[in-house]
Amino acid sequence: MKSGSNEVGQKNNSLGAHAPNDALFIKRLNGLVYFLNNITHKISKLILFSLMILTTMDVIGRKFFNNPITGTNELTGLGLALIIFFSLGMTQLKGDHIAIDFLVNKFPEKIQALIQSLTSCVLFILLVLSAWQFIEYTKRLYHGNDVSGDLGIPMFIFTLVGGIGILFFALSLLLDTLQSLLKVVRKNES
Amino acid sequence: MSPEMIGVLGIILLLVLIILRMSVGMSLFLVGFMGVSMLTDWSVGLSQLASSAFGTAKNSSLSVIPLFILMGMFMSNTGLGKELFNAVDKWIGHFRGGLAIATIGASSIFAAISGSTNATTATLARIAIPEMNNYNYSTALSTASVAAGGTLGILIPPSVILIIYGALTNEPIGKLLIAGIIPGILMALIFMLTINIQVRLNPSIAPRNHEPASFAERFKSLKSVWPFLVIFVVSIGGIYQGYFTPTEAGAIGAMGAFIITLITRRMNWKTLMASLDESIRLSVMLFLILIGASLFGKFLALSQIPMVLASSVASLDVSPYVILTLILIVYLILGMFMEGIAIMVLTLPIVYPLITQLGFDGIWFGIIMVMMLNIGVLTPPLGLSVYIISGVVKDVPIEKIFRGVFPMVVTMIIFTILLVIFPELATYLPSLAK
Numbered sequence: 001m002k003s004g005s006n007e008v009g010q011k012n013n014s015l016g017a018h019a020p021n022d023a024l025f026i027k028r029l030n031g032l033v034y035f036l037n038n039i040t041h042k043i044s045k046l047i048l049f050s051l052m053i054l055t056t057m058d059v060i061g062r063k064f065f066n067n068p069i070t071g072t073n074e075l076t077g078l079g080l081a082l083i084i085f086f087s088l089g090m091t092q093l094k095g096d097h098i099a100i101d102f103l104v105n106k107f108p109e110k111i112q113a114l115i116q117s118l119t120s121c122v123l124f125i126l127l128v129l130s131a132w133q134f135i136e137y138t139k140r141l142y143h144g145n146d147v148s149g150d151l152g153i154p155m156f157i158f159t160l161v162g163g164i165g166i167l168f169f170a171l172s173l174l175l176d177t178l179q180s181l182l183k184v185v186r187k188n189e190s
Numbered sequence: 191m192s193p194e195m196i197g198v199l200g201i202i203l204l205l206v207l208i209i210l211r212m213s214v215g216m217s218l219f220l221v222g223f224m225g226v227s228m229l230t231d232w233s234v235g236l237s238q239l240a241s242s243a244f245g246t247a248k249n250s251s252l253s254v255i256p257l258f259i260l261m262g263m264f265m266s267n268t269g270l271g272k273e274l275f276n277a278v279d280k281w282i283g284h285f286r287g288g289l290a291i292a293t294i295g296a297s298s299i300f301a302a303i304s305g306s307t308n309a310t311t312a313t314l315a316r317i318a319i320p321e322m323n324n325y326n327y328s329t330a331l332s333t334a335s336v337a338a339g340g341t342l343g344i345l346i347p348p349s350v351i352l353i354i355y356g357a358l359t360n361e362p363i364g365k366l367l368i369a370g371i372i373p374g375i376l377m378a379l380i381f382m383l384t385i386n387i388q389v390r391l392n393p394s395i396a397p398r399n400h401e402p403a404s405f406a407e408r409f410k411s412l413k414s415v416w417p418f419l420v421i422f423v424v425s426i427g428g429i430y431q432g433y434f435t436p437t438e439a440g441a442i443g444a445m446g447a448f449i450i451t452l453i454t455r456r457m458n459w460k461t462l463m464a465s466l467d468e469s470i471r472l473s474v475m476l477f478l479i480l481i482g483a484s485l486f487g488k489f490l491a492l493s494q495i496p497m498v499l500a501s502s503v504a505s506l507d508v509s510p511y512v513i514l515t516l517i518l519i520v521y522l523i524l525g526m527f528m529e530g531i532a533i534m535v536l537t538l539p540i541v542y543p544l545i546t547q548l549g550f551d552g553i554w555f556g557i558i559m560v561m562m563l564n565i566g567v568l569t570p571p572l573g574l575s576v577y578i579i580s581g582v583v584k585d586v587p588i589e590k591i592f593r594g595v596f597p598m599v600v601t602m603i604i605f606t607i608l609l610v611i612f613p614e615l616a617t618y619l620p621s622l623a624k
Contacts, residue, residue, distance in 0.1 A: 048466055051257070055441030076437060080250065083256065083473070091471045096471050096472070096475045101211055104210060119212040123216050126239075133239040137240040159240065162244055
């Protein structure tokens with residue numbers, strides 16, 4: 001597992017140190033991607049804390065007052081979905097996603113960066129496709145008037161928001177692609 | 191091309207992507223998408239990108255994952271671990287190898303509120319190793335006791351690995367968690383015995399001798415242990431008694447941990463935010479793998495590989511135990527090179543149908559799986575727990591830690607064999623649970 005400690009800000013500094021124009025663009029993109037994912041990640045924190053309270057209240061209501069909170073189970077599931085889609089990007093930016101590193105780390109740095117830029121680029125495309133499909137899914141749910149079972153909340157809201165989360169996640173991979181490419185190019189120059 | 195052939199090519203592509211350092215979750219998602227598209231239609235594959243991801247993410251029974259992780263984060267980020275260790279030391283620290291034995295004891299109590307080997311190992315490494323260094327314990331013994339204790343994190347409930355096992359196999363999560371209790375306690379006792387024997391054979395590795403603490407001191411120390419026990423008894427006991435679902439137990443456990451740390455003035459805004467942040471990132475990391483695994487699982491099912499393999503192995507004229515042994519050997523080898531959750535999501539779609547077809551119990555196999563993954567985090571070259579410890583004790587060569595851990599690995603292999611001979615160790619408690 002990769003460690004989660006590599007700070008996004010530090011990556012940014014190492015890029016900006018020489019500050020040619022191409023790096024400046026990536027630095028700005030880095031700022032934007034971090035800003036967007038930070039907002040959604042903060043919302044995730046609020047949702048997780050709320051889910052903890054909601055579920056506890058539901059159990060207390062059910063056990064002691066014979067009065068459970070309607071739709072708790074449903075809200076827990078939908079809240080979980082929001083947490084995940086809202087924080088995929090931040091988890092990527094902090095380098096937490098599990099990858100197995102026993103071959104690539106033995107290659108020269110330039111080759112490593114090249115491989116990284118290719119795999120990130122492929123994943124960026126996959127995620128853009130996914131975001132597009134989330135929008136299509138949203139349209140189907142909207143036109144089908146799909147609502148949740150207990151509370152009757154329109155489901156399209158959640159897929160729409162999920163799609164936005166996926167898009168922010170995609171942006172973090174675009175950033176990774178460009179940063180890796182920059183490393184490849186910079187080695188050539190030196 | 192036959193569906194089986196496409197399936198095999200998919201598995202090969204998956205391995206190539208993973209070797210190229212693509213994240214495990216995204217590799218599964220990509221290959222799953224391509225495979226489903228090739229075996230059906232591109233429009234089906236594309237629509238699965240959204241429906242499969244959303245379907246996995248909104249599974250309310252999986253909300254148990256972030257909630258149990260949050261409970262552990264609250265307890266470990268507020269410094270309760272150090273007091274817990276000191277309390278356990280007061281009770282059992284006077285035995286031979288006392289501090290190492292206390293490390294196992296503290297790990298097993300910490301494991302009762304933490305569902306992860308990494309968290310348990312990291313917490314205890316920072317607390318117990320410096321203490322053992324003060325008393326001139328050999329670093330081989332001190333690091334080995336932390337490494338062994340850490341593995342209890344996913345054996346004693348709650349356990350992220352067992353929850354994910356349940357999600358991947360549809361075995362009931364509550365019963366899986368309960369199944370870990372007896373093996374977890376026994377494993378802790380056997381680790382303590384192993385340490386005690388090592389110290390008897392070579393007293394110089396644990397030179398501290400001290401008088402047992404007075405009973406007044408012992409009972410006074412318990413005030414830092416009760417939060418762990420209360421939370422464990424309420425949350426896991428509640429699942430056992432059928433009072434609530436695992437998700438509800440997670441929420442109540444996290445809420446309990448929050449309230450206890452708040453009223454004892456350990457919790458502040460910064461700790462709360464850090465705990466939420468770490469819990470979410472860890473959970474999302476796990477869910478990305480689950481989302482990928484769900485789409486990849488659909489692809490494998492369409493390719494029919496698991497069914498073909500399960501029926502052909504089941505028709506072999508050998509004892510199920512021979513096949514089980516072969517599977518376990520494969521897990522030992524995989525554990526040397528791969529991360530535990532990755533091993534599980536990659537192998538379970540094929541191995542689980544095989545195991546149940548051979549007549550083994552699915553819940554029991556969950557515990558066996560935990561044992562194999564735990565051995566994997568202690569064996570070189572990729573032994574995650576050993577790397578975590580080596581991050582804390584930077585002056586000790588990693589080979590030395592691996593050598594020190596070796597007796598623990600042997601103990602764990604012997605215990606796994608015991609579990610195969612006496613499956614009731616894992617299946618008895620779940621059979622009683624409501």
